Amino acid sequence: MQDFNAFTLENLTVSGDDSGVVQVVLSRPAKRNALNADTIEELIEVFSKLPRMGARAVVLRAEGDHFCAGLDLVEHHVEDRRPEDFMHLCLRWHEAFNKMEYGGVPIIAALKGAVVGGGLELASSAHVRVADQSTYFALPEGQRGLFTGGGATIRVADLVGKARMIDMMLTGRVYKQKEAMDVGLCQYLIDGNTDDKAMELAHLAAQNPALSNFAICSGISHMQNMSALDAAYSESVLAGIVNTQPASRERLEAFANKTAARVRPD
Ligand code: 1HE
Structure with missing residues (x-):
């Protein structure tokens, strides 16, 4: 097992211990953990390496009150991207999220606050989602004049079904609490702290071969x-x-x- 604390990153914090449970923390709370291009590159680096470093399970959690506000809309606006620029950016998102989903190491997402747009795409790339009473899920792409580009058409549709996903995108419908559980957006809905619950689940999973x-x-x-x-x-x-x-x-x-x-x- 290698040193999980040796990553040098700007937008994520990575720490782990001898149990092999690693915490990957979204660390841009001032921007509500919006996913800029650099964060996507850091996710690729981390999730490419963790399986080979001997990670036994990962908790993906966030600093601040919100899990993730999705695509960095300000960066996208300022960059004034051409279609091919954004297409290539989306391929990097897919690289990151595929590394997570197909990496072979259990990832437990500890959710809170906004899990929206690309934030929901990120959460749906984890294997287990834990929500608290503050957590809410939405796909505001339609209202922003955008479309999903980080795998929602595959993974969110897989969780909630095509019809619900289309409704979320067309109408901006927000799911939270029991309704979110019932439609499959999260597997746990708790009253306490999702970080603690996700750690508990990660330690359980880490005991499996x-x-x-x-x-x-x-x-x-x-x-x-x-x-x-x-x-x-x-x-x-x-x-x-x-x-x-x-x-x-x-x-x-x-x-x-x-x-x-x-x-x-x-
Ligand atoms: C951001 C972003 C962002 C916040 N990109 N900077 N996602 C969305 O449509 C969600 C957009 N965000 C929001 O609706 C709200 O910010 C939140 C509900 C998440 C949080 O609200 P709040 O009141 O706590 O924060 P705020 O005042 O809106 O934002 C605080 C700061 O975070 C502010 O920056 P500041 O420098 O002015 O302080 C915001 O600009 C910044 N911020 N969200 C950039 N998303 C691959 S395609 C995927 C397509 C999508 O993901 S579409 C969905 C995009």
Whole structure:
């Protein structure tokens, strides 16, 4: 395991400990953690490296009251980008978010306040989303005269379905609290601090064998992109590797010896 504290970044803060749980913190609170081009490059750097550095799970959280206000609208305005400039920028967003979704390391997003536009695209690239009572989700692209460019058409549609996503984009509809949970924008809605809950979940996930987490946090996404026939084939190959790993043998032996925990409701 390498030193997770050695990143030198302007817009993100990265820290980790011996458990392999790494915190990646959006650190532009004065701009509501809006995603400028530099932040996207830093996300690419961090999420390219963390899996190879031995990270066991990641908590993605934010400084300030808001998780992320999406695309840096001021930078976009000032840069006065041409279509090809923005197209290439979107490819960098995809690079960052694909590194997250397909990286094989569980990412738990600790949400609060605004999770809007590109902020929702970022959150939907994590594997688990934890919201609090202040968290709200929206796709204000339509009102801004924009369109999603960071994967919402894939990942947000995957979470809430095409019809809800289109409604969010056309009307600016905001989802929060129980309604957000019910439509699938978050998997946890808590009264307390989402950072703490996300850390708790990350530590739980970090106890799984890394190979199992790799299959869960990479394989499922890849298989969703395949035909059913190819997905079934890939699942078999992956299960062949994962389900015969030394770590699973030990755990199966513990079950057979009746020393392993049983699955019980609370
Ligand atoms: C920003 C941004 C931003 C804040 N880009 N600078 N996203 C949006 O449409 C959301 C735009 N933001 C907001 O609606 C609000 O800022 C918030 C609800 C998130 C927060 O409100 P508030 O009252 O706490 O803050 P504020 O006063 O609006 O903003 C504080 C500062 O953050 C201010 O900068 P300052 O230098 O004047 O102090 C704002 O300019 C700055 N700020 N949000 C740049 N988004 C790949 S395509 C993706 C397309 C999209 O993401 S579209 C959705 C864009």
